[in-house]
Each structure stands twice: as C-alpha cells, then as structure tokens.
Amino acid sequence: MRLAFMGSPDFAVPALRALHAAGHEIAAVYAQPPRPAGRGQRETPCPVHRAALDLGLPVRTPARLRRDAAEHEAVAALNLDAAIVAAYGLILPKPMLDAPRRGCLNIHASLLPRWRGAAPIHAAILAGDAESGVTIMRMEEGLDTGPMLLKEATPIGPETTVQALHDALAEIGARLVLRALDEDPRAVPQPEEGVTYAPKLTKEDGRLDWSQHAAALERRVRALNPWPGTFFTHGGEQIRVLSASVEPGSGAPGTLLDGAALVACGSGALRLTRLQRPGRAAMDADAFLRGFALPAGSVIG
Incomplete structure (x- = not known):
C-alpha cells in the first residue's frame, strides 16, 4: 500500500x-x-x-x-x-x-x-x-x-x-x-x-501542590517524569522529585515530618525517594540528604 x-x-x-x-x-x-x-x-x-x-x-x-x-x-x-x-x-x-x-x-x-x-x-x-x-x-x-x-x-x-x-x-x-x-x-x-x-502540559504542571492527596501527588510524579518533571522549592533551589511513595502521616501540607524526606500532604504523606538538584546527578534520597538537608519541621514549597 x-x-x-x-x-x-x-x-x-x-x-x-x-x-x-x-x-x-x-x-x-x-x-x-x-x-x-x-x-x-x-x-x-x-x-x-x-x-x-x-x-x-x-x-x-x-x-x-x-x-x-x-x-x-x-x-x-x-x-x-x-x-x-x-x-x-x-x-x-x-x-x-x-x-x-x-x-x-x-x-x-x-x-x-x-x-x-x-x-x-x-x-x-x-x-x-x-x-x-x-x-x-x-x-x-x-x-x-x-x-x-x-x-x-x-x-x-x-x-x-x-x-x-x-x-x-x-x-x-x-x-x-x-x-x-x-x-x-x-x-x-x-x-x-x-x-x-488531555491538554498540552507545561513546566508549571510539575509543581507539587502539597495540599493535594498524597496518592494524587505520587501519580503526578509517575506521570510527569522525565518531562515536564515534578519539583518543589527549598533553600532557593528547585528540587526535582523523580520517584516517591505514599505513607501514613499528617501535618500541615508541605511540612517535613522526619529528616528522611517524608512530606505531609492534604491527606496522607509522600516519601520522596529519588531527587535531583539543578545541574547535579539524580540520587536516591539517602545519598541526596547527605549533601542537602531537609530537616524535620521545615516547610517546602
């Protein structure tokens, strides 16, 4: 044909x-x-x-x-x-x-x-x-x-x-x-x-809104990587989230519930398991946290 x-x-x-x-x-x-x-x-x-x-x-x-x-x-x-x-x-x-x-x-x-x-x-x-x-x-x-x-x-x-x-x-x-x-x-x-x-995506669609349910945010991480990528801001940097999992937890949305990147959401909590700083290699969370602190009690954007 x-x-x-x-x-x-x-x-x-x-x-x-x-x-x-x-x-x-x-x-x-x-x-x-x-x-x-x-x-x-x-x-x-x-x-x-x-x-x-x-x-x-x-x-x-x-x-x-x-x-x-x-x-x-x-x-x-x-x-x-x-x-x-x-x-x-x-x-x-x-x-x-x-x-x-x-x-x-x-x-x-x-x-x-x-x-x-x-x-x-x-x-x-x-x-x-x-x-x-x-x-x-x-x-x-x-x-x-x-x-x-x-x-x-x-x-x-x-x-x-x-x-x-x-x-x-x-x-x-x-x-x-x-x-x-x-x-x-x-x-x-x-x-x-x-x-x-399903409208065309923009980079801003990748911003994680911690007021949402943790399960919805976990789907967003799976759905938007590698492009446009999901991210939050902390310490003046935009940090990419490459993988995450849902865990129990409660607190004000965006609050770090422990020192191992567990973030309170509108419902439940999201464990950030793989992260990347601008211009740096992607890392599993434990390695990432050795060079970039996300202390419990702080709030990320």
Missing part, C-alpha cells in the same frame, strides 16, 4: 519501522523541523526524522501546513492510499485529510473518547485510570473526534510510569495500525458520552 507517514517523537518510531518492515511503500515521511537541542543548541532532527533517514525514506519538514497550498498539492501528488499519523504535532488541513483514498489514520494513545488531546498518556496516569490503550481512528477536522477503526487496551498498575506506558502503547500502536490497513475494519462513530480532554 502506498503511504505517507506523519509523526515526530519516539512514540511514532515503532509504527514507522513496522510499516516499512511489512513492505508498505512509504512515499514520504513528514516530521517536525529540526530544532536546537543540547548544550551547543545544534539543529537536531526529531526521532521520526532520524528513523526515516536510517530507513532511506524521503523526509519533509514543513513548519506549518494550514495555509501552505504547495504542501497540500505535494500530498495530493503523492497518490496515496492512506496517510498514517502518530503524534505529528501539526494540524492537518482538510485538503490533506481528503487527499489519500482511504483517508488519514491516526494512532491515538488512549481509549477514545477518553483523553482526546495532546497528552493522553500522562492524563491517564494522573487520573488514576485502571487502563489505557490505543485507538486507530480515521481523522477529520475536529480534535480527535473521528470514527474509530480498532482499539486495544493495556492495564495501568500502581507503579506504572509514563515512560513504561508510553513504550507499551507505542508497540501496540505499531501492531494495531498494520491490522487496520490489512483488515480495513468498519468505522464506528465515537460515543458522545465519556469525552475527556
């Missing part, structure tokens, strides 16, 4: 590789443009761009699509059977959605209609969902509103991190999109009830 692939981050790479390995003709790969990265701020291609080059596939990196008639015409000229989209990062205008004969199929990392939007993997963990999954949907102009072709669920355990869930869903998506192309399943409209949205 003659395809275009549109994606940018690591999540999309397994699907690109699976489509190539299955023998589909990938006429073009669309990815976000290279951006400055690292200490030297060198222009760096995104993961899908790099994977496409490894596979010898042509890559296009337009900065915008909505009003770019040349890109609309370029997609139409590809004579596509379908376009596969996975976390591309640009909104496809109607001329591009309509160009492939079988439309544009999106690999969405949630069980739609739950968690439409930009950060569905994080949102599922933050909300304490028991499961997540992948939906293959046919795209339309609305935000993740198109009809569904296939779904597959996977459980979210009490220790599941966003990275582990991300990797599991990426592999499910790669497998499921191959099935969608092979089987051409009937499209089913999304139900109107049960719709939730």
Whole structure:
C-alpha cells in the first residue's frame, strides 16, 4: 500500500519501522523541523526524522501546513492510499485529510473518547485510570473526534510510569495500525458520552501542590517524569522529585515530618525517594540528604 507517514517523537518510531518492515511503500515521511537541542543548541532532527533517514525514506519538514497550498498539492501528488499519523504535532488541513483514498489514520494513545488531546498518556496516569490503550481512528477536522477503526487496551498498575506506558502503547500502536490497513475494519462513530480532554502540559504542571492527596501527588510524579518533571522549592533551589511513595502521616501540607524526606500532604504523606538538584546527578534520597538537608519541621514549597 502506498503511504505517507506523519509523526515526530519516539512514540511514532515503532509504527514507522513496522510499516516499512511489512513492505508498505512509504512515499514520504513528514516530521517536525529540526530544532536546537543540547548544550551547543545544534539543529537536531526529531526521532521520526532520524528513523526515516536510517530507513532511506524521503523526509519533509514543513513548519506549518494550514495555509501552505504547495504542501497540500505535494500530498495530493503523492497518490496515496492512506496517510498514517502518530503524534505529528501539526494540524492537518482538510485538503490533506481528503487527499489519500482511504483517508488519514491516526494512532491515538488512549481509549477514545477518553483523553482526546495532546497528552493522553500522562492524563491517564494522573487520573488514576485502571487502563489505557490505543485507538486507530480515521481523522477529520475536529480534535480527535473521528470514527474509530480498532482499539486495544493495556492495564495501568500502581507503579506504572509514563515512560513504561508510553513504550507499551507505542508497540501496540505499531501492531494495531498494520491490522487496520490489512483488515480495513468498519468505522464506528465515537460515543458522545465519556469525552475527556488531555491538554498540552507545561513546566508549571510539575509543581507539587502539597495540599493535594498524597496518592494524587505520587501519580503526578509517575506521570510527569522525565518531562515536564515534578519539583518543589527549598533553600532557593528547585528540587526535582523523580520517584516517591505514599505513607501514613499528617501535618500541615508541605511540612517535613522526619529528616528522611517524608512530606505531609492534604491527606496522607509522600516519601520522596529519588531527587535531583539543578545541574547535579539524580540520587536516591539517602545519598541526596547527605549533601542537602531537609530537616524535620521545615516547610517546602
């Protein structure tokens, strides 16, 4: 089948590789443009761009699509059977959605209609969902509103991190999109009830609000690392929290209940088990506390 692939981050790479390995003709790969990265701020291609080059596939990196008639015409000229989209990062205008004969199929990392939007993997963990999954949907102009072709669920355990869930869903998506192309399943409209949205995350979403329940904060730590990262402030520094666990305890929110980084929350307490100072290596709490005191009775922000 003659395809275009549109994606940018690591999540999309397994699907690109699976489509190539299955023998589909990938006429073009669309990815976000290279951006400055690292200490030297060198222009760096995104993961899908790099994977496409490894596979010898042509890559296009337009900065915008909505009003770019040349890109609309370029997609139409590809004579596509379908376009596969996975976390591309640009909104496809109607001329591009309509160009492939079988439309544009999106690999969405949630069980739609739950968690439409930009950060569905994080949102599922933050909300304490028991499961997540992948939906293959046919795209339309609305935000993740198109009809569904296939779904597959996977459980979210009490220790599941966003990275582990991300990797599991990426592999499910790669497998499921191959099935969608092979089987051409009937499209089913999304139900109107049960719709939730997962907005784009910002760095401020990582600030730990000690007035919340300890269990909610522990989920936040699992959901937002490595990016945007969870943190608190103390002694004029912003300290990252990389892992934590819920324990019994009570006190004014933000108060350290012992000298081993147990913090009182709105309900219960959170034991901080792995921490990182700015510009320093991440450490387990016992090693961290030998160089940065968090004395019992003090309050962290």
